[in-house]
Amino acid sequence: MSFFVKGIFLEQKKEPMLTRSTLVMRQEFEYFDCNFPDVAIDELSREQIIELARLAEIVDESDGKMLWEKLEKSNLGEGGTFIVDAVDDEPYISSQMSIGIHQPEKLALGIELCERVLSPEKTYIAMYRHILDSNFGIPKKIGKYHVKKIGGRYPAESRVHRHIPKGKNSVIIGACAMLHLARAAEESRKMTSCFITVAGDVVKNPRNVEVPIGTTAEKILELCGLTEEPEAIILGGSMTGRAIFEPENEKVGPMTRGIIALARSYGTYSYTCIGCGRCDDACPKALSVCAMRKFADAGKLDMLMQYDVSMCIGCGACSYVCPSRIDISATLLKAKKQIELAKKEGTL
């Protein structure tokens, strides 16, 4: 019964990007001057590792924060859990997972360095398991680190927290940041590139690419090739990303996860809500989405507050299942923003 199980099953479509090796775009790497060049990697102290992360300007791609700030603030100690985020539960996107599969030694080195700073009790790598349309097997271990397979329906990233014991500290850091940290320690290399999945039904050569930060979407799509004119180009994941109109002006940043070119946009629909309640069943936060959408259309912000619109995580599961193709997720996120503004102004 879907009263207990929430979320949606998505076709993951991660092949062939996941099994193909990462394509590196030609670029010039930048290097930094280190104050302690003679110290071996095994002997780096906590402060030195944080200094490395600061010099290399590493950004954590899972939340956009600077890695050195994150490392400096948190000291996990006993009972603490350190989770490396390589979940990738959105369709097409596999940039984090591919690092664990194609560059496991570097990832393991990065995790080891972070472990030395954070000194957690438990460390594991989180990956999404339910890739039903592929025979790809997720490794059980990367280096000496255990891979925890997060199963179930989309969105799975919010379920990563479920494995943390209650009342204990935890830190979640993305896999790409780990890789960049390993590079900084080995080669004193700055983080000037990011990992992006280029996919979609009109991409000729879909694969994971490593491109310099600031490359335009047009260039990246040219690198992989297009078979026909796309109707939609998406910067980010296919569930939460943003449709772009000017690919020559849109640049990728450290938090960009993918560029997806689709032959057909889902189009506009003129059907009204028939009240089937599928959105209610799909919501991973068990919100009454159907009723909330009606309140949002009517502009009843106070009712939306009562129905906990602030808990919406914007995963897009409701819009995905809607048979009338209503933009429920966008409507609710807009209403959420309006409520936040009204609260700031004190009108609500």
Add this chain to the structure above:
Amino acid sequence: MKEKLMFQNAPHVRQSESVVTMMTDVIVALLPIYLMAFFYHGARSLVLGLCGALCCSVLSVLGALLLREKPVPDLTPIITGLIIPLLLPADIPYYVVISACAVAIFVVKIPFGGTGSNLFNPAAVGFASVAICWPELVFRYPATMQAIEIFGESTAKIAQSPAYSLSLGAVPDYNVLDMLLGSAPGPMGATNILVVAACGIFLIVKKAINWITPVSFIVPYALLCLLFPRIGGSPFEALCYELFSGTVVFGAFFMLTEPVTSPKRDFGKLMAGISSAIVVFLFRYFGGFEMGFASALIVMNVFSPIYDAICESVLHVSRHKESFVASIKEETKLRKNKKEEEKPVIRVIEKAKEPEELPEIKTEEISEEEILPEKEPEEIDLSENSEEKEEEALQL
């Protein structure tokens, strides 16, 4: 590269299922029932279905034009138009079908805002209205296996339906197998139980309807029929007659599951199914008409928003479980603190009373006025103390 780019909100991938595919599934599931009606009653049943579907779609387009809206090409009016004739006998005059369709579209759907906004099941209201207006036509069923004239007055032989016999408390003339196969007289779509159930299962497999609604309706209804049989004989036979007569099975699969008027969540659907089973049973047990289903459904549609509200309030509590538990714990802590602070104070009063009462017994001549002023200042002090402590506790 950018000539064809379109605007769209996230998510950029959508389910392939849409309203059109869902409604097409329902229409496809209704077609075998029409085929069975054609087999038992001839071509008139097909013409009745066509008439209903055409009438409903034309009227809904007219209604949209009256409201100066663009007509939406959805298939819901066709489904309404196909369901209404299936609830009626095969020899029903066309004007009855047309008026039922008119009520369904112009009274139930259009005034509330078209598809998705109706409060009641349109087909149920359409059927109920013609059942009130022309009961002698609606509840008079032709015998099966005879072709009825397509146009004009019907000259078919009339037979007594099992539902009518049951309402009189008599055992129907047909055996259970006849009723399963649909050779007993009755509404032209609802008698072929096997075909109706197969079509319903097709809809469940295609996920056009939720399995919870029909199951949560049929199982409690069967239980009620077992417990309170209307006719003598074995309870199992009575159960079969009750379930297979009238529009119970057809309604459970095709009318109760209408998405607009049923509750949204599974738990709400469960509650709605059970409660409508009870109401349908009561309507058929005590009601004047032999077909209680449509009227009971109209009554139960009113409760769907209430079931939704119940589900939402339960989920609201579960979402804020931690904060609720924390607030309850705080309250209990405050109460405990209060009690602990009050207890010693009460002891002081008891101790203070004892020496006062003792001299009272000894010296009878002391008046009450002298004792009272002594007590009062003590009480005031205590109350002040307790108030201060309360404030302290709150500040803490």
